[in-house]
Amino acid sequence: MYMDILKLLIFFNLLLSGNPNNLCPISHCPNNSLPVKYPFRIQGYQTPKCSYTDLRCSSEGAVILNLPNFGDFYVRDIRYGQGDPLIFLYDPQKCLPKRFMASNYSSFRPGEAAYFLYYTFYSCPPEEIAWTGFPTISCLSNSSSAAVSTRAVSRQTMTDMYSCKEIVTSSVAVAGRDPPDFIGDETDFALEWSAGSCESCPYKGTGVVSGPVLRAFVMIVYSTVIVPAITFLLMVVFLCVACFSHTMDCYTGDIDSETARRRIMAEFGTPSTTLNAALAPANATHLDDTQIKSCSELIDVETIGSGVQGQSENNGCSICLEEYCANEKVRQINLCQHRFHADCVDNWFRKNSTCPICRVSLLDEKL
Known part of the structure; x- marks a missing residue:
C-alpha cells in the first residue's frame, strides 16, 4: 500500500510541477488571432481542467460567450494582465x-x-x-x-x-x-471576469487551473493516507486502553472490597451499602448443611447475654444490615461467637467456608 501511495505522490508532483503551457496551451478560433487561455477555454480545443468558463467559435471564426439569461455575445478582446481578466463584448446584431x-x-x-x-x-x-x-x-x-x-x-x-x-x-x-x-x-461593453477560487493559483494567467487539481490531490491523499492513518491510531489507542483496563483488573482482583460487597449483596438480595465486613474469600470452598449445623448453632435473640452487648452484631446482622427482631433466631458461629440472621449466613456458607467478619476458617472444625 505504501508503494502505491508513493507512486501517487510522485505522479501528482510531476503533474503540478510540469510546464503549464504544455498542459493547457493557448488556443484560437479558426481565422481569429484572439488568444484564449485561463480562465476561459474554447470547447473542443482544450481539456476541461484548463478553465472554468467555456467559449465557442462561430462558423465565421468569431469567439462567442454566452451570458446566462442574456444570450450570446461576440468577444472582441480579452485583456489578461495580473488581476482578473477584462473581456470586451459586442452584439453580433450591432x-x-x-x-x-x-x-x-x-x-x-x-x-x-x-x-x-x-x-x-x-x-x-x-x-x-x-x-x-x-x-x-x-x-x-x-x-x-x-x-x-x-x-x-x-x-x-x-x-x-x-x-x-x-x-x-x-x-x-x-x-x-x-x-x-x-x-x-x-457597440462594446466590458466585464471583469472573476477567477473564482483560483485567486492564489501559482499558474494564474498561464493557462492551467491548479485549483481543482490540488483539490483532487488533497482528496486522494486524504482517502489513501490520512484515513488509514487515523484508523490505525484509533486502533492503537483502543488496544492501550484495553491493556490498561486489564492490568488494573489483575492488580485489584476480586479482593477489592467495594466490588466484592456489590457481588455478595447482589447474590443474597441484601443492601450493598457500608458492608465492609462481608468480604468474599479468595477460594470458592463452601460448607454443606451438616457442616453448617456442626460449626454453629441457632439461638434466640433474647438469650444474647449482656456481657457481649459491646459487639455490634448483637444489635443486627452484619450481612444484611437489618436489626434483629424479638423472638427471632440467629445463627452463632462456635469458634468466634459472631452472629447473623440464619438465612443470611446459611446462604453465605453455601458459597464460602469462613466467618463473614473475622475470616476464621470453619473447614477444620470437627463435625
Missing part, C-alpha cells in the same frame, strides 16, 4: 442598446461590470430632438421616431418638453467612474 432594453439584469456573474445604472428609453419626434443635441440610437430609430436613452433628464422634461413617449427603464452595464448621461450607438 444593436447593443436593444439588448439592454430587452433584459433587466444587474449581474453577469462570474462577470462583473464596473457599474449597473438605470437608463430610461424614449421614443421621440425627430424634429423635437434634432435641436437638443441628444445622442440617438440609430439601430432603434427611423424617419418618424428617434430613440433616446438617458439617466440625467427627468421623465417629466422628456415627455412634456420634447413630447417623448417612455418605452422602458432598464439597467445598463457601464464602465468608468464618469458614466455617460445618454446611451447612443455604443
